[in-house]
Amino acid sequence: MxxxxxxxxxxxxxxxxxxxxxxxxxxxxxxxxxxxxxxxxxxxxxxxxxxxxxxxxxxxxxxxxxxxxxxxxxxxxxxxxxxxxxxxxxxxxxxxxxxxxxxxxxxxxxxxxxxxxxxxxxxxxxxxxxxxxxxxTTAPALAEPPRRRHELELSTRRDWLDSGYDDWRSQRLDYASTQPEGLGWYAALLREQRFGEWDRGAELGGVLPLDANWTVQSEVGYQPSPHFLPQWHADLRLQRRLPAGFLGAASIRRTEYETTRVDRLALSGERYWNAWRASYTLNLTDVQNAGTPIGHDLALDYYYDNLSYAGLRLTVGEEEAVEEQRLITSDVRAIGLQGRHWLDGGWALTWEFGQHRQGDYYQRRWLQLGLRHAF
Structure with a gap:
């Protein structure tokens, strides 16, 4: 047996x-x-x-x-x-x-x-x-692609200005579609009110992973009859994944106003560790016939429950801004807090508030709230 x-x-x-x-x-x-x-x-x-x-x-x-x-x-x-x-x-x-x-x-x-x-x-x-x-994110070449993720967000924002300036208002409708190791794209419709005038426009962008480490991103925006927003802008960004949780990126952006043109080179570095993300961006700007302001952006984010996060934003240096229908350059100091909290059923609340000082021209405080849905 x-x-x-x-x-x-x-x-x-x-x-x-x-x-x-x-x-x-x-x-x-x-x-x-x-x-x-x-x-x-x-x-x-x-x-x-x-x-x-x-x-x-x-x-x-x-x-x-x-x-x-x-x-x-x-x-x-x-x-x-x-x-x-x-x-x-x-x-x-x-x-x-x-x-x-x-x-x-x-x-x-x-x-x-x-x-x-x-x-x-x-x-x-x-x-x-x-x-x-x-x-x-990356999937094996032999695999069928994971399910595409779509997100839609409606948000509203208000900025309170001092020095006798009227408050600003804006609304946005944002859409994004992403897929691991596939083309991602996003678009937005926007309307903003400043100085008693309303501007309306649209944005469109795409993100293409070239391989496991390189990603290229492009974006264009257009406002048909602007009073204070630019007529159009175009941006191209190249990102490289580096060892030990680091990312490096460089982007060039051209913004065309009715009376001037602004070119910007942005160099940034990011680091991910545990539940944290930190980043620094150096902005080198060339304002046509108006100087070359230099600015610095810093960010620190904490992630919880997958994609929910809360983050701090700091801006120092020089920056261009629109005052009524004039483009100005001045020292800036800004601090902001923002976040996104995902609820059950694919819904998320987004929020942002902060304070921005535009040299001696004005100081503004802002609050933005949004509702986002993933499907």
């Missing part, structure tokens, strides 16, 4: 290995549905095969079935909670499903277990970048 049992086990082992090998060949041929069927049939016979479960979890994630993949990863990690490969796979699935904060927590666990695991370090940078720019 024992001899028959050993014979059966000896025959089953090669068959089990053949099933997994067949599934791997199907994955290489991008036959993900067939690979899933092969692995599920195999696991029905041998449910404890961790290698097959791990491959099935990845196949499910590659097909966009991230919730099913996450369930498989939870089962695997119950048995081996310190397995860096399982943690890496779970972190990737969380990133694709739009939960970069949770992904970062998992990947930090993997990094503590395997500090030299290059793929873990790379994915951690992607998760940190995705906290502010979801289009920068």
């Amino acid at each position: 024992k001899r028959w049992l050993w014979l059966a086990l000896a025959l089953c082992a090669p068959l089990a290995q053949a099933d997994v090998a067949t599934a791997r060949r199907q994955v290489e041929a991008q036959q993900l549905g067939a690979a899933q069927a092969t692995l599920e049939a195999h696991l029905a016979r041998q449910p404890e095969d961790a290698e097959a479960q791990f491959l099935l979890a990845r196949v499910l994630a590659w097909q966009g079935r991230t919730q099913a993949a996450l369930a498989r990863y939870r089962q695997l990690l119950q048995r081996e909670p310190d397995n860096a490969d399982y943690l890496l796979g779970q972190g990737q699935a969380l990133l694709w499903v739009g939960r970069p904060r949770a992904a970062l927590e998992v990947l930090e666990r993997a990094a503590r277990r395997a500090p030299d695991y290059a793929e873990v370090q790379q994915l951690m940078q992607q998760a940190r970048a995705a906290l502010t720019s979801p289009a920068t």
Whole structure:
């Protein structure tokens, strides 16, 4: 009897290995549905095969079935909670499903277990970048693309000015569409009131990941009959992901007013670590026939509950501004707080308030509130 049992086990082992090998060949041929069927049939016979479960979890994630993949990863990690490969796979699935904060927590666990695991370090940078720019995350070339995310926001803002100036008012309707390792785009309709006049305009932009590290972004804006806003602007930005959670970027922008032109070069650096993001931007501006102001922008953000965040903004240096229908350049000092809090059902509240001093011309305080929906 024992001899028959050993014979059966000896025959089953090669068959089990053949099933997994067949599934791997199907994955290489991008036959993900067939690979899933092969692995599920195999696991029905041998449910404890961790290698097959791990491959099935990845196949499910590659097909966009991230919730099913996450369930498989939870089962695997119950048995081996310190397995860096399982943690890496779970972190990737969380990133694709739009939960970069949770992904970062998992990947930090993997990094503590395997500090030299290059793929873990790379994915951690992607998760940190995705906290502010979801289009920068990366999916395997053989996978079907994860589900595209759309967001729509309606916001209103009011600025209170001193020195006898009328208050400003503005409303915006913003739309954004993002997808990991795919083209992202955004657009906005806006209207603003200053100095007793209303201006209306539109903006359109796109974000294209060139590879795992490089991203290019472009934006244009147009106001058909402006009183104080520019007639148009165009912006081009190139971003590079760097080691240790750093990002570097450079952008050029041209803004055309009725009476003058403004060119700006912006050089920025960002650092992501744990739940934090810090950035610095140097703005070098050339105002036609009016000098070359230099400004500095600093930001510090804290992320919680995935994409919810609260942040501090500081601006110092020189900046151009519109006073009635004249473009002026003066020293500026500004401080602001802003944030976005995601609620259940894909809804978020956005907020921003602060104070801005435009040299000796005026001081303004502002408050902006918005409602955002993801679908």
